[in-house]
Amino acid sequence: MAVSFCHILRFPSPPKTSLFSPPFKSSRIKLSAASSPSQPSSEMDLHNQGRAKFLEFPFVSVPHRALMVNLLSTVENRLGLQLLPCTLPLDVQHCQNESGTAQASLHIRSGQQSSTVDFILGSWLHCKLPTGAALNITSLSAYLNLSTDAPNFVIELIQSSPTSLVLILDLPPRKDLVLYPDYLQTFYEDSQLETRRQMLQKLPEVQPYVTSSLYLRSLLSPTAIMIRVETEEGGAGPMEEIVKNHVEPVAVEVLGLWLDHCACGGREAREEEKAYLKKRDELVKKKTIEIDLGSNFPRLFGPELTDKVMGAIRDVYNV
């Protein structure tokens, strides 16, 4: 998780998960009997079973769940057969700690070789905070491969109470915008992403959110939506209204932009820039592994599950 929760949680050992989590290449991960308590009969069953569990989003509000289901469905419908099934072991697709205070779901689908998509990654995390409150994080991200230099997509909602929400929504660039001003123009100025940021920023309940991770600040685009929504009165209702009436429409628009102009925009990476892109993409993934799994995953889910997940990552990265 590239977002540090220190700002939100104000407790010493914040749990972390992320949209920016490493890509579990589903096709490379073999399902072993030992690793899967209720063995599905086929790869497709494994996918369907994990997907259904992922789409439950059992700990968030109805509008929050509807937003996430809408986004995943939109991506899946548009990309269709470009996406391979998720074949992570079921106990990696859905994790739970021994005391039952933390649960997480991972849904990762790699792109076919002919696709522009490297992989899409959905996740949710639920855990109890020492204060007794619950922390819920839901995310969807999509990484493109070296056939194009177009930006990735990321959305993350971090809810530490029914009246407090952090939203990160962006098309993180895959090139240095200072060195490539045309790229800035194409994907960030001409696309009018800034108007969406400003729409949300104008709501009276919205404040800018500054993540404590300097890495994440560097990774995101200049039009990244990073906001904290605080609805002090009226219980969960006002927040649900904001998610439904303001966050969802903007998220759907930004995802639509990404699908039209990035994933399906027909923009090809130049041969001479592929080495640069490859290096930068790999650095981003490696850095996010460090941040995601450095300290908080073991603390939340214990060493056994951490080893399992780390093993899957090592398998993907050959490290």
Add this chain to the structure above:
Amino acid sequence: MAVSFCHILRFPSPPKTSLFSPPFKSSRIKLSAASSPSQPSSEMDLHNQGRAKFLEFPFVSVPHRALMVNLLSTVENRLGLQLLPCTLPLDVQHCQNESGTAQASLHIRSGQQSSTVDFILGSWLHCKLPTGAALNITSLSAYLNLSTDAPNFVIELIQSSPTSLVLILDLPPRKDLVLYPDYLQTFYEDSQLETRRQMLQKLPEVQPYVTSSLYLRSLLSPTAIMIRVETEEGGAGPMEEIVKNHVEPVAVEVLGLWLDHCACGGREAREEEKAYLKKRDELVKKKTIEIDLGSNFPRLFGPELTDKVMGAIRDVYNV
């Protein structure tokens, strides 16, 4: 000027100037009799006369002026003979429009060949707004050359009324922080720049400032201080207190960090990275010329002076 004032001024044709202005290489600009109304007797006289005028900062408050004089003096004292005199023509060092509603001062000193400094650039701009209010912008920036890859320095204060101030203070990186995480660690994490940003951000009069220029957002570091200070009551006094007691100490600290770790840090650029640095530095300068002199300079100072300044820039860039 890389900062758009649309947010501040809310009038259609905002004037612009900038710290990020192009480098007038003093040594390359010849002083002609025609271009200089009161001809100084030597290059040093030209420098001293322009410097004295620059240091007047005649339209800003005492603490604002004291801050700028402090910063320039600190840089000059530390770098000493590394800096060449400013030999811009006097009427480029100090510009005024025909109606007297706009004045500007430029003070640019190139670094000696043996220095790490490419140039330092100080500027102030004063102009009357259509509303009758005055806009005052003061700035100091320092660009390093290819002997090092260390960050540049920039400070800009934009005051559109005695009770409203925008501050931009940063060490803009010269490398892509996503591609060079060690650079991020060295100059932005280890240097604790973030603590300075947070100190200012905590003041009740301070709000985050978001420039409308996506280019500037991309150029600045993740620890850039970009704030708007609003002191609604009590006339100019409260703002002067904030500039003296909060802005100046932080600006002095950040400049000290830049002098110690960037200009005089002994960090050398790797030979194999110099082509990359050169390309990026040049792009930054070219992009800032576009932004600085694209539209507002002609509108404020008329075609004759614009041609003169543009000529000086073309001389530097061979364009």
